[in-house]
Amino acid sequence: MPEGTALVILTSGSSGVPKAVALSASALRASAEATHERLGGPGQWIVALPTYLISGVQMLVRSIVCGSDPVFFDDPSGRPFDPAAFLDACDAADGGSTGRRYVSLVPVQFARLLELAEQDPEAADRLRAIDGVLVGGQAVTLEMRRRAHALGVRLRRSYGMTETAGGCVYDGVEIGDTRVRIRAGEVQLAGPSLALGYIGDPVLTAEKFVEELGRDGVPTRWYRTGDAGELLGGMLTVTGRLDRVLVSGGVNVSLDEIERIAREHEGWDSAVAVRVPDAEWGERPGLVVEIADPTGAARADFDAIRAVIREQLGAAAAPEWSTEIDRMPRLPGGKPDLRAIDEWIGRLRASFAETRAAGSAAAHSQEDDA
Known part of the structure; x- marks a missing residue:
């Protein structure tokens, strides 16, 4: 196990076998602090994602870093995600010492919230009252973004992965000290939230995490995401997986x-x-x-x-x-x-x-x- 490992967590494994990723405490903290900085300050997190995935873990880390108690959403309907019950859980959260409330969701959950809000003005008001709605794990469609904007929802599109301790690019712009570059059409990321590597797989670690000397002679460690993308005017657009x-x-x-x-x-x-x-x-x-x-x-x-x-x-x-x-x-x-x-x-x-x-x-x- 790499020295400095604070957390070992599996990738989602959407297209293959999940990989065990080693993350340091400093990487987790850097990600949490950068998120709060971009959102406008610390707040209370309502957790509706599994806490064995990086998106769920980071809500716990952010809560620890800012000293706020997370609210865990327990869907009483037994269905995968009930938007009305979720809004009830959000209403029960007081925002902690800051009064701010944040959620992190995947697009399928957010789509159900939008459908409810479009049909129910009261639900729309409750969704608008949430101070930050992070949506990631998959691309947020342009149509979904238009609907969220029309409702006045404070949507933030998050891009990142387990190897970057979660989202590190919001709405196409890096958060904290994250850096983005494109090499041969591939999105590559650098910054303090990078993982230490893969447990038990030094070959894959060497392939995905590469160190290069910058013009100033200082080495920079880059993560090769395997995602295709482009940088236009400082904005990152991810167009898909290279594979x-x-x-x-x-x-x-x-x-x-x-x-x-x-x-x-x-x-x-x-x-x-x-x-x-x-x-x-x-x-x-x-x-x-x-x-x-x-x-x-x-x-x-x-x-x-x-x-x-x-x-x-x-x-x-x-x-x-x-x-x-x-x-x-x-x-x-x-x-x-x-x-x-x-x-x-x-x-x-x-x-x-x-x-x-x-x-x-x-x-x-x-x-x-x-």
Whole structure:
């Protein structure tokens, strides 16, 4: 275990096996202090995320650093997240000595809060009264941001990961002493909140955490995120994962970009883009979305979404199909479980192939009988 380790915590493992990350006390504290500085001062945190993930842990660390008691949200409905019950928990928090209240959520939770607030003016007032709403773990869609702005919600988009002790870029701008650079299209991060490395995996640690001498001769340690992004006017835009790219007919296609466009359309905010083998093109993209709201809520037409994707990203990126799933597999932190979704697609394809083979065999049998 690296010297100075104060916490060992697993990554979310959204696309593979979770990794054990070693974090120092100074990294955790640096992250907490930078968060409070950006939000406008210390406050009381209402915890609605698992405390075995970095997003949940950091709410506890921030509470310790500022001497405030966190409020733990216990959903009495037994459902994954009840927005009305969550607002009740927020109302029960007094903000501690500062009177300020903060929450940290994932997009699927925030989307449910927005839906409630848009239907219930009182809920909108209660959501507006929260002094800071951090949303991270996945990209916050432009449509979600517009809705939050229209409601007057104090939204902060958080970007970071376990290896950076949580969010270190808010609304595209670094917090605290975090530094951002782009190398070969990859987002790389430096600063006091970086992890010490991975437990039991020195090779991966050396690959992901690199030290370079600056122009002043001082070494700087950088974390290679594996995310694609760009810096424009000092603002970071993360465009997806470098490893979530398929090659269709010789053209590189970003699954994250397909998702981004699909999720801007009504009823598609849970969409996940997947890759499927194709005999002619090598790979083709598809879309998986949760079954539509049983109340009959509207959902944008797939063909219309496909046309927008084709126009913005090119013909190779246009999804060949979409399919519905009863409930999107998710990790405890709310991210889609990409591995489980890929396995589900594999079973679906296998079942379809068996059905098609059985139908073909039956047709041949009828011909023989004739």
